[in-house]
Amino acid sequence: MQSKYKVGLMRLNLLAGALLLGLLAPQAPAFASALLLWLGVIWLAVTAALLEFSHRRPAILPWQLLPGLLLMALLWTAPERHALWLWLWPAALLLPQPVWMLAVNLLLAALSWWSLHRLLGAEQALFAAFALLTLTILAVARRRQPQRPSVRQRVRLAPGLPLWSAYQLYEDLPRERARCHREGVHGELLLLRVPRHQLWPMAQQLCRQLHGFENCYRLDQRTLAALLLNRDAQLARERREELLANLATPRKARVIALEAIDSLDASLGRFQEQQDSLAIDMEVTHG
Amino acid sequence: MDEGNPAAAGRFAIAYVAGALLLAGYATWHYLMGHYARILPPALLALLMLVAAVLRLVLIAWPRIPAYLVLIAGYLLLALELPHLDGEAVIWVGLAPVLPLLLLPLAPALLLNVALAPLWLLLGGEALDGEFVLSYLAIMTLAPLALWEQRRQRALLLATDPRDPNCQALSHDGLHAHLESEFQRTALLHQPLAILVIHLPQLEMASEQFGRRARQALLDTLCNEATRCSRRHDFLGRHSDTTFWLVLPDTSENGAQLVQQRILQALEPVVLIDTGSLRTHMGLCQRLPGESWQRLRQRLCNLTHRLETQ
Numbered sequence: 247m248q249s250k251y252k253v254g255l256m257r258l259n260l261l262a263g264a265l266l267l268g269l270l271a272p273q274a275p276a277f278a279s280a281l282l283l284w285l286g287v288i289w290l291a292v293t294a295a296l297l298e299f300s301h302r303r304p305a306i307l308p309w310q311l312l313p314g315l316l317l318m319a320l321l322w323t324a325p326e327r328h329a330l331w332l333w334l335w336p337a338a339l340l341l342p343q344p345v346w347m348l349a350v351n352l353l354l355a356a357l358s359w360w361s362l363h364r365l366l367g368a369e370q371a372l373f374a375a376f377a378l379l380t381l382t383i384l385a386v387a388r389r390r391q392p393q394r395p396s397v398r399q400r401v402r403l404a405p406g407l408p409l410w411s412a413y414q415l416y417e418d419l420p421r422e423r424a425r426c427h428r429e430g431v432h433g434e435l436l437l438l439r440v441p442r443h444q445l446w447p448m449a450q451q452l453c454r455q456l457h458g459f460e461n462c463y464r465l466d467q468r469t470l471a472a473l474l475l476n477r478d479a480q481l482a483r484e485r486r487e488e489l490l491a492n493l494a495t496p497r498k499a500r501v502i503a504l505e506a507i508d509s510l511d512a513s514l515g516r517f518q519e520q521q522d523s524l525a526i527d528m529e530v531t532h533g
Numbered sequence: 534m535d536e537g538n539p540a541a542a543g544r545f546a547i548a549y550v551a552g553a554l555l556l557a558g559y560a561t562w563h564y565l566m567g568h569y570a571r572i573l574p575p576a577l578l579a580l581l582m583l584v585a586a587v588l589r590l591v592l593i594a595w596p597r598i599p600a601y602l603v604l605i606a607g608y609l610l611l612a613l614e615l616p617h618l619d620g621e622a623v624i625w626v627g628l629a630p631v632l633p634l635l636l637l638p639l640a641p642a643l644l645l646n647v648a649l650a651p652l653w654l655l656l657g658g659e660a661l662d663g664e665f666v667l668s669y670l671a672i673m674t675l676a677p678l679a680l681w682e683q684r685r686q687r688a689l690l691l692a693t694d695p696r697d698p699n700c701q702a703l704s705h706d707g708l709h710a711h712l713e714s715e716f717q718r719t720a721l722l723h724q725p726l727a728i729l730v731i732h733l734p735q736l737e738m739a740s741e742q743f744g745r746r747a748r749q750a751l752l753d754t755l756c757n758e759a760t761r762c763s764r765r766h767d768f769l770g771r772h773s774d775t776t777f778w779l780v781l782p783d784t785s786e787n788g789a790q791l792v793q794q795r796i797l798q799a800l801e802p803v804v805l806i807d808t809g810s811l812r813t814h815m816g817l818c819q820r821l822p823g824e825s826w827q828r829l830r831q832r833l834c835n836l837t838h839r840l841e842t843q
Contacts, residue, residue: 253685255681256678256681256682256685259674259677259678259681260678262674263671263674263675263678266667266670266671266674267671269667270664270667270668270671273664299685299688299689299692300689300693301689301693327664327668328668329623329624329627330623330624330626330627330665330668330669330672331627331668331671331672332624332627333627333628333630333631333672333676334627334631334672334675334676336631336635337631337634337635337675337676337677337678337679338679340634340635340679340680340683341678341679341682341683342682342683342686362624366624369562370624373558373559373562374624376555376558377555377628379551380548380551380552380555381631381635383544383547383548383551384545384548384552384635384636385635386544387541387544387545387547387548388545388635390683390686390687397690397694400694400695400696401690401693401694401695402692402693402694402695403693404693405689405692405693406692421765421766424765424766425765425766429722429724429783431722457714457717457718457721458713458714458717458718459714459715459717459718475718475722477721477722
């Protein structure tokens, strides 16, 4: 069951929003609100540009806080022009966000209402407050928890790609080592250091060359790892040479037989210090 | 997904009651001001919202019916009151595009907003100037972004999480992907591959007869015992709602029968509070020499079907 979700439509929606704010911005009389509107345009456009259907770039918190802050600032600087947008607050609360951010947004919403209350007059302001409160309850009822970090650790980083988080490697490695030992299979861990901007293309190249049962891991922004399984050391060497020849040259690589890994952290440490472009550990090292 | 559970129903009902109170307050306000002719609509609509709140709690499986009632109440009140308000009253028009987004799924909400936009713009502005229209359109485009993001995150999780959301097993997609790779691995390494199909007939009715907790107890018991009786690299996946596949790589037929025996023995003494003893139908499937992945999968599905209709 492949997901029918279309990221393109959401991008279109983001761009339409950016366009509308862009049309409104030149009409704003005050410099401050024009500036805020342009900031909104930038936020929407950049979000649209970076949007994709993967866990490659989980949203960072300051970025998520920005729309709320912009909305509050707009209502504060020019309440008479943007009063209509008070009702965007329930939608802002609907966004997946942690509880503390929800609290911050509620506070910002209250401040926005305060900036409008003089404009509306006492009765309407009171009624608007209650209406906003009701919609807030509704929005909170419909809110979804953001993904918990524990869930994010166990998922594939992109749909359809056997690319997993570093956490998963710590889970898989002892199991694979025991299994290879039991079944008499030659297993190796391949570590690759790549330039930061080439990490994703390289990960895709690597995943394409792996068997279905071999996994690839993203250890940090510059390091990839893969588990390679072969019937014996001879086959493993041929396969490894072919694989490395087919990859766009990584900065450096290290191949470690699973039996030779005492602890993953120690192996990663040695990889950090490694000067040569390729190192191979096949012997059991006792340090 | 989570809109069907009682806790969510309670939260929505509270929100609807708050809406009813708001409308009742508005009716009272008209009474105090002496606008006797304008009392009736908000009072009636407040009652409608109360009905919606009750319906939300009673018809947990149909959350859309009360949502539409609340939407109708909100729309009617706005349409009736907007002509009476003047000047700064323009602010209330902004409610119209936000209401459906809070109450309906994304697609109907968008459709409704686009269809009704001209109507609300006419009702809202005597001063129908360009900036007002742009502001209204901006609300209409910006508000749905929250729902888009919700959907994106949920779909992404479904597409990338190999685990079943309700129990400690792989999901259907995760299971099939993992089984196929295990098929390749054992083929490459010339190892046998066995799959134990476990059907739990009680799961089908447990939810209706005994509720969610009984169903969860069944699931947890099976997953725990199956995991306990298997090795670390064997894995359990949920093929359908009631059927699990336990994949046993590098296991001969005898070994697989042994595992089946062990699971049966482990489940035998189990007595759950609601459902009593746990009944299972099990079947074994071994990869035949030279068999293709499609063929094995077909045989597995046939076996599963036989067990499920037994």
